Amino acid sequence: MINGMSESTRYEPKTIEPRWQKYWQDLGLYRFQETSNKPVYSIDTPPPTVSGRLHIGHVFSYTHTEITSRYHRMTGHNVYYPFGYDDNGLPTEILTERETGVKAYQADRQKFREMCLETGKKYAELFSSLWQKLGFSCDFGAAYSTISRESQKISQWSFIDLFHKGFLERRNEPALWCTNCVTSFAQAEIDDVNKAGKYLHLPFNVPGMEPIVIATTRPELLAACACLFVHPDDKRFLAYHGKKAKVPFYDHEVPVLLDSKAQMDKGTGAVMCCTFGDTTDIAWWRQHKLPLREAISKIGKMTEITGPLAGLRVEAAKKEMEKVLTEKGLVLKTVDIPAETRVVNTHERCGTPVEFLVQPQWFVQVVKHKEKLIEMGRKIKWHPEFMRHRYENWVENLSWDWAISRQRSFGVPIPAWYTEDGEVYVPETTDLPVDPTLHKPKRSSKSGAPWIGDADVLDTWATSSVTPLLNARHGAENERPNFLPMSMRPQAHDIIRTWAFYTIAKSYFHFGEVPWKEIVVSGHVKKPGQQVEAAQMAGQEFAKKTKISKSKDGDTYAPEKMMERHPSDAIRLWSAAASIGLDVPFDENGMNDASKFLNKFWNASRFALMNLESFVPKFLNEKFESRNANDLQVLGRLKKIVKAYHENFQSYELHKAKIELDKFFWDVCDDYIELVKYRCLKEYTNSEDKSDAQNSLYRVIFGLLQLYAPYAPHITEEIYQMYFKQFEKAESIHLIDLPKTAELSTAENSAMEAWMNGGGKLSLAAVRRIKKDNAISYRTPLKVLTLVGKGPIKNENLKLFTADLAGFAFAEMVELKSAIAAGAQPQTGNKIFRLETDDLDIQVEVSEEAMVKKLN
RNA sequence: GGGCAGUUAGCUCAGCUGGUAGAGCAUCGCCCUUACAAGGCGGGGGUCAAAGGUUCGAUCCCUUUACUGCCCACCA
Numbered sequence: 001m002i003n004g005m006s007e008s009t010r011y012e013p014k015t016i017e018p019r020w021q022k023y024w025q026d027l028g029l030y031r032f033q034e035t036s037n038k039p040v041y042s043i044d045t046p047p048p049t050v051s052g053r054l055h056i057g058h059v060f061s062y063t064h065t066e067i068t069s070r071y072h073r074m075t076g077h078n079v080y081y082p083f084g085y086d087d088n089g090l091p092t093e094i095l096t097e098r099e100t101g102v103k104a105y106q107a108d109r110q111k112f113r114e115m116c117l118e119t120g121k122k123y124a125e126l127f128s129s130l131w132q133k134l135g136f137s138c139d140f141g142a143a144y145s146t147i148s149r150e151s152q153k154i155s156q157w158s159f160i161d162l163f164h165k166g167f168l169e170r171r172n173e174p175a176l177w178c179t180n181c182v183t184s185f186a187q188a189e190i191d192d193v194n195k196a197g198k199y200l201h202l203p204f205n206v207p208g209m210e211p212i213v214i215a216t217t218r219p220e221l222l223a224a225c226a227c228l229f230v231h232p233d234d235k236r237f238l239a240y241h242g243k244k245a246k247v248p249f250y251d252h253e254v255p256v257l258l259d260s261k262a263q264m265d266k267g268t269g270a271v272m273c274c275t276f277g278d279t280t281d282i283a284w285w286r287q288h289k290l291p292l293r294e295a296i297s298k299i300g301k302m303t304e305i306t307g308p309l310a311g312l313r314v315e316a317a318k319k320e321m322e323k324v325l326t327e328k329g330l331v332l333k334t335v336d337i338p339a340e341t342r343v344v345n346t347h348e349r350c351g352t353p354v355e356f357l358v359q360p361q362w363f364v365q366v367v368k369h370k371e372k373l374i375e376m377g378r379k380i381k382w383h384p385e386f387m388r389h390r391y392e393n394w395v396e397n398l399s400w401d402w403a404i405s406r407q408r409s410f411g412v413p414i415p416a417w418y419t420e421d422g423e424v425y426v427p428e429t430t431d432l433p434v435d436p437t438l439h440k441p442k443r444s445s446k447s448g449a450p451w452i453g454d455a456d457v458l459d460t461w462a463t464s465s466v467t468p469l470l471n472a473r474h475g476a477e478n479e480r481p482n483f484l485p486m487s488m489r490p491q492a493h494d495i496i497r498t499w500a501f502y503t504i505a506k507s508y509f510h511f512g513e514v515p516w517k518e519i520v521v522s523g524h525v526k527k528p529g530q531q532v533e534a535a536q537m538a539g540q541e542f543a544k545k546t547k548i549s550k551s552k553d554g555d556t557y558a559p560e561k562m563m564e565r566h567p568s569d570a571i572r573l574w575s576a577a578a579s580i581g582l583d584v585p586f587d588e589n590g591m592n593d594a595s596k597f598l599n600k601f602w603n604a605s606r607f608a609l610m611n612l613e614s615f616v617p618k619f620l621n622e623k624f625e626s627r628n629a630n631d632l633q634v635l636g637r638l639k640k641i642v643k644a645y646h647e648n649f650q651s652y653e654l655h656k657a658k659i660e661l662d663k664f665f666w667d668v669c670d671d672y673i674e675l676v677k678y679r680c681l682k683e684y685t686n687s688e689d690k691s692d693a694q695n696s697l698y699r700v701i702f703g704l705l706q707l708y709a710p711y712a713p714h715i716t717e718e719i720y721q722m723y724f725k726q727f728e729k730a731e732s733i734h735l736i737d738l739p740k741t742a743e744l745s746t747a748e749n750s751a752m753e754a755w756m757n758g759g760g761k762l763s764l765a766a767v768r769r770i771k772k773d774n775a776i777s778y779r780t781p782l783k784v785l786t787l788v789g790k791g792p793i794k795n796e797n798l799k800l801f802t803a804d805l806a807g808f809a810f811a812e813m814v815e816l817k818s819a820i821a822a823g824a825q826p827q828t829g830n831k832i833f834r835l836e837t838d839d840l841d842i843q844v845e846v847s848e849e850a851m852v853k854k855l856n
Numbered sequence: 857g858g859g860c861a862g863u864u865a866g867c868u869c870a871g872c873u874g875g876u877a878g879a880g881c882a883u884c885g886c887c888c889u890u891a892c893a894a895g896g897c898g899g900g901g902g903u904c905a906a907a908g909g910u911u912c913g914a915u916c917c918c919u920u921u922a923c924u925g926c927c928c929a930c931c932a
Contacts, residue, residue, distance in 0.1 A: 010892090089899085152864080192928095192929095197931095199932085210915080214932075216932060217931085217932070218932080227930090262932085263932085266932065268932095270932090272932070273932080277932070278932070280931085280932070281932085341931095343929095343930070343931055344931070361858075384861095386860060386861065389859065389861095389927085390859085390926090390927055390928085392859090393858085393860080393927065393928055393929095394927080394928070396859095396867085396928090397858090397928055399929095439904090454909085490925095493926085494926095494927090495926085496927085524926095526925095577869085577880095578869090579869085581861090582861085582862090583925080583926080584869090585868075586870090587867095587868065587881095588911090589867095589868080589880090589881060590868080590881090593880060595894080596894055596895090599892070600891090600892065600893070600894095600895085602892085603892040603893075603895090604891065605891090605893045606891060607891030607892080608891085610891075611891095635860060644872090646874095655870090656870085656872090659870060659871095659879080662879085662880095663879080669891090670896085670897090673891080677891090717902090765898095768897060768898080769898080771897095772886070772897065772898070775886085775887095778887075778897090779889060838858060
């Protein structure tokens with residue numbers, strides 16, 4: 001019995017995993033070493049948004065980073081792997097509103113902020129506890145929150161720096177507006193939703209002529225109609241150029257103007273321009289200097305100018321207007337637009353259709369820096385490489401500057417004051433953080449007019465886009481020098497247009513530099529679903545991948561539930577099995593498989609260690625080379641695996657590293673351990689041979705342990721602690737550097753060749769086969785085992801493995817011959833069995849007595 | 857409409873720089889064998905979406921097509 005090893009054949013993670021988690025915490029194993037002179041590998045961890053609970057998709061992608069961090073820690077790096085949470089801004093406000101039933105705009109500002117802080121705290125604890133249960137090696141002591149004082153300081157510093165550098169301006173112009181959240185928002189926060197709609201064809205009367213007919217989906221905006229547009233080349237409307245038309249129902253006169261953006265083939269060819277129905281309206285409004293007629297208020301109610309619609313919400317107003325117009329006979333025609341062909345922009349946080357409102361807003365000028373931003377993107381190494389296209393695609397299509405003010409209460413305050421006559425005051429960076437709703441500027445305004453503090457807060461992305469600065473403690477006394485650019489940013493592909501883009505933009509504006517050297521983009525976990533008539537008609541079932549929805553799928557994909565059923569190591573291994581950047585369907589079988597693997601790993605290690613009882617290893621740095629070909633081939637193969645492992649981890653392809661490792665592991669179980677165990681037996685007296693066997697076995701098992709350690713930290717630690725620690729000394733397997741890539745020796749190379757292609761592996765299979773085919777029990781001893789190498793299989797190669805093979809086959813004697821004599825007769829009382837193949841002939845002689853014995 | 861991926865065994869997916877295909881699950885057969893029956897051993901199952909091209913040779917490279925998914929644009 002090895003130190004404290006249990007009798008159970010089943011691996012019991014329930015008690016083992018928490019034990020080591022606590023051990024690691026107590027040892028402070030994963031703390032970043034501020035003064036170490038090891039090279040730093042820094043990770044710009046995504047702080048999960050405090051907008052609800054985490055689902056299995058988060059676990060999936062965060063696990064990739066976690067495994068990567070362990071890899072780097074085990075290859076001589078001082079790893080900076082912080083834990084953070086994004087708890088400022090709109091998402092947290094919405095969550096707080098949902099949980100408390102209190103709407104932000106109805107509540108006292110300070111009081112609501114405190115409620116949000118509470119929410120943030122609660123979820124931060126949930127997140128942190130989940131990560132710890134998964135065995136994450138974050139430096140939990142270095143946790144940050146984006147509403148923290150430090151984060152506020154840096155976010156405001158960023159604002160001020162952009163302001164002074166001229167990348168930031170305050171403009172009073174239409175911005176994307178959410179009437180539900182009562183705030184402006186950015187282009188990146190638009191979500192497309194397919195929604196059915198309806199064109200109404202409405203007549204605009206023109207004195208002395210036929211009415212000009214337009215098609216609109218937004219009759220509720222008629223009151224805001226500023227003009228009509230027709231295409232200059234559209235012959236149908238030539239007579240109307242420059243005429244005035246009367247808006248139906250409201251009867252105010254609007255001009256008929258020309259613009260080539262009016263599409264002749266759309267609707268009726270004539271279009272009404274309202275302030276504002278869509279982005280084209282905004283362009284027209286600017287270009288043609290149209291009057292502003294606001295029909296929708298901040299909170300989504302119709303304004304006074306809409307007459308009978310005033311006070312109604314947009315949807316209700318649309319219906320009411322259609323009713324009114326229909327009653328008056330003003331609807332000439334209606335055309336339904338199916339959902340498939342109509343796309344509505346909505347606010348991604350709440351699904352409310354976008355409106356446009358003119359309000360003073362701060363904008364970061366991104367549109368005019370597209371080229372530079374693309375250039376920055378190209379300086380960063382993307383994994384997988386094709387994800388860079390998404391970034392470029394997004395930047396190329398940018399049409400709005402980044403609106404960063406939010407008319408909300410919980411967030412980092414915009415550090416600015418204004419006077420009525422247009423003076424702007426931005427504080428000194430030494431005075432941060434400030435809250436203009438509470439504090440006053442240090443000086444009075446030039447005109448003596450009173451300062452008005454900005455009551456808005458920053459977009460949550462405006463704060464989370466400075467996480468590299470936060471990690472570097474930029475501007476603080478204990479600033480981390482040479483910390484930027486960071487080594488790596490991990491994140492999922494859905495936030496390339498937001499988090500990745502904004503972080504790159506800010507880094508460029510502040511320093512003209514990239515924020516990190518590499519970015520690793522992970523995929524999503526999709527839920528498996530059914531699909532399509534065609535497949536069903538063919539009697540097939542299709543797995544269609546669809547997004548996991550927090551609201552609809554409830555607890556099905558809750559990691560906490562998953563962790564009741566599967567060990568953390570199994571969930572980690574399942575996550576690591578996916579190709580980098582690809583979406584994967586959720587498949588709980590994959591976790592079951594991983595659990596089975598853990599059990600196998602447990603048993604294999606346990607068995608190996610039994611064979612190492614009372615053994616003292618020659619240490620790894622000591623020159624050791626076995627004389628046994630089987631040992632040599634397996635150690636040679638281990639070296640090959642190590643090399644591929646490092647290469648794959650360098651390119652973040654941990655799934656590839658794992659595939660090769662798994663294959664090796666199963667081969668070790670199936671072949672190597674089966675063969676080596678006979679040389680480890682107590683009764684085995686050749687001490688040189690035995691020493692070779694045990695030293696090799698030690699190395700193979702320990703090597704496997706190390707290579708699996710980043711993926712499955714708990715089970716590897718358990719096995720390490722139970723046996724290897726006595727020799728390796730380190731407090732944890734996670735403190736030992738992974739084996740380095742090493743050259744294969746000539747002996748190893750030729751042993752591998754002899755094993756793989758020279759007949760070694762084949763002879764093992766042949767023994768299994770002949771026993772099985774002839775119903776000879778596995779344990780039945782053989783009198784004689786005869787092998788004949790044919791074709792490429794040479795007897796001299798087979799000879800290398802005969803000693804081990806004899807043990808495996810329970811053979812008293814193994815002989816190699818050039819041919820098996822036809823009609824060879826067994827000795828009395830024995831039987832002969834023969835199997836011939838193209839590469840190898842095998843013959844065994846067994847005593848009948850032994851066979852019968854076995855049958856009973 | 858633009859872009860990016862994918863299409864390989866019943867299912868989920870690997871397949872490195874081109875040399876007539878692999879794993880797990882499922883299925884079938886055998887086996888309590890002194891690590892493991894949530895196991896072991898063995899078998900069946902694929903014209904690698906289609907068509908052309910380059911090549912001595914293509915799942916892999918090039919072109920075209922079809923389908924699937926994602927990102928973006930369009931939103932009167």
